[in-house]
Structures are given as C-alpha cells and as structure tokens.
Amino acid sequence: MIGIFDSGIGGVTVFREILKTLPNYDYIYYSDSLNNPYGDKSQKELLAIVDNIVNYLVNRGCKIIVIACNTASALCKEYLREKFNVPIIAIEPAIKQVYDKKTPGKTLLMATKGTMDSEKFRELYEKYDNKEIYLQECAGLADLIENDDQEQIREYINKYLKKYQGVENIILGCTHYPLIKEELKEVLGDVYFYDGAKGVEKELERVINKIGLEQSKGSIEFIDSAKNKKKIDRFWSLLN
Numbered sequence: 001m002i003g004i005f006d007s008g009i010g011g012v013t014v015f016r017e018i019l020k021t022l023p024n025y026d027y028i029y030y031s032d033s034l035n036n037p038y039g040d041k042s043q044k045e046l047l048a049i050v051d052n053i054v055n056y057l058v059n060r061g062c063k064i065i066v067i068a069c070n071t072a073s074a075l076c077k078e079y080l081r082e083k084f085n086v087p088i089i090a091i092e093p094a095i096k097q098v099y100d101k102k103t104p105g106k107t108l109l110m111a112t113k114g115t116m117d118s119e120k121f122r123e124l125y126e127k128y129d130n131k132e133i134y135l136q137e138c139a140g141l142a143d144l145i146e147n148d149d150q151e152q153i154r155e156y157i158n159k160y161l162k163k164y165q166g167v168e169n170i171i172l173g174c175t176h177y178p179l180i181k182e183e184l185k186e187v188l189g190d191v192y193f194y195d196g197a198k199g200v201e202k203e204l205e206r207v208i209n210k211i212g213l214e215q216s217k218g219s220i221e222f223i224d225s226a227k228n229k230k231k232i233d234r235f236w237s238l239l240n
C-alpha cells in the first residue's frame with residue numbers, strides 16, 4: 001500500500017501522473033481539507049498536522065508515503081523522514097527542469113507563502129536560479145482552486161498575475177495550480193508549464209523497486225478529513 005496526502009484535492013495532479021505508469025499498486029489518498037490551506041500555516045502547526053496523517057497512513061499499512069504538497073514537503077519532509085521508518089517521497093517546484101532547458105525567456109514561479117518562505121525553497125532557488133525567474137507568492141489561490149470558485153480564480157489571475165504577460169515558462173509550485181492551466185493561459189497566453197509531478201512518479205518507481213513492493217489489485221481509497229461530499233465527488237471526477 002502507498003499513502004499519498006495533500007491539504008485537499010490538489011495532490012490529485014500528482015496522483016494522476018503516478019497512475020499513468022504505476023497503476024498496479026494499492027493507494028490511499030488522504031485529502032486534509034479540514035486543515036486546508038497549508039500554505040499560510042507555521043511550520044510548527046504543519047508538523048503536528050502531517051505527523052498525524054503519516055502516522056495514520058503507516059498504521060494502515062502504507063509502505064511508502066508521497067507528500068503531494070509542495071508546502072508540506074518544503075517544511076516537513078526532514079522531520080517525517082527522521083521520525084518514520086518508511087520512505088517519504090517529497091515533491092518540489094520544478095526549477096531544475098527550466099534550468100536544464102537552457103532556452104532564453106522569462107519564467108514565473110508561483111507557490112504558497114509557506115513554500116517560498118522555507119529554507120528548502122531558498123536552497124533550491126539559489127542552486128538553479130538562471131536570473132530570469134520572477135517569484136510570485138500566491139496567497140489564497142490554492143483555496144479558490146480547492147473550492148472550485150471559477151469566478152474568483154479568474155479575478156485573482158487578472159489582479160495578481162496579469163503583469164507577467166510575456167513570460168515563456170510558468171513553474172506551478174503548488175499541486176493545486178495545474179488544475180487552472182487553462183485559466184492561466186487565457187490571461188498569460190501560450191506558456192510552457194512545469195510541475196514536480198513527473199519527478200515524484202520517477203522517484204516512487206525507484207523506491208518501489210528498491211524496497212521490492214509487490215504489485216497488487218490497483219485499489220484506490222480516498223479519504224477526506226472533512227468528509228466533504230463535494231470534494232469526494234470532485235476527486236473521482238478529476239482522477240478519471
């Protein structure tokens with residue numbers, strides 16, 4: 001069994017990528033919408049929250065944990081790796097992908113406050129900074145996506161992101177953001193999107209082989225901490 005979690009349904013963008021190549025394993029996806037958003041929480045608050053989730057998933061028999069949330073990854077991965085005796089895979093903003101591409105052009109990097117303020121993010125940014133990256137903290141955007149508030153999502157993009165018209169690349173540094181690619185394109189044009197989902201899938205495959213996790217029925221269990229019916233329905237429709 002493999003456990004995946006996020007502050008809500010955003011991590012489905014990572015899970016979809018995983019299922020493309022690794023469908024024959026059993027998964028539990030834990031959507032913590034009760035504590036959403038993670039992006040504005042302190043590291044101390046977040047550590048207590050994710051500690052409970054990972055504890056639950058490990059007790060349910062998960063042999064590998066995937067943090068499908070950039071904020072929780074940046075702020076909690078080291079703590080979780082030290083505390084739990086299972087491999088913990090963490091997502092990170094896809095700065096390296098853009099760096100490796102080496103084509104000229106400006107890049108907009110969007111992420112939560114928690115991610116951008118973190119030491120882990122700073123380290124990553126300094127390592128792969130090509131001097132053409134605009135950093136934009138997107139407070140509140142993940143909540144709008146979580147609640148599927150189309151009108152407010154469009155207003156938000158127009159208000160805070162329109163100024164980046166002309167960028168060539170957008171790094172989606174929060175797992176909720178790939179859900180609004182179309183809305184971003186409407187305002188910012190035909191940009192290239194980058195996110196960390198593929199990197200997570202590759203790492204998961206490596207870890208599965210390393211620990212010798214056996215293939216199974218390919219079952220998927222979805223848990224929402226707020227037991228929100230709308231969210232449960234949305235998860236399944238996004239997954240299919």
Ligand code: DGL
Pocket residue numbers: 006007008010011036037038039040068069070071072112115142143173174175176
């Ligand atoms: N999806 C999460 C991330 O990747 C966090 C969204 C939130 O709860 O603020 O950062």
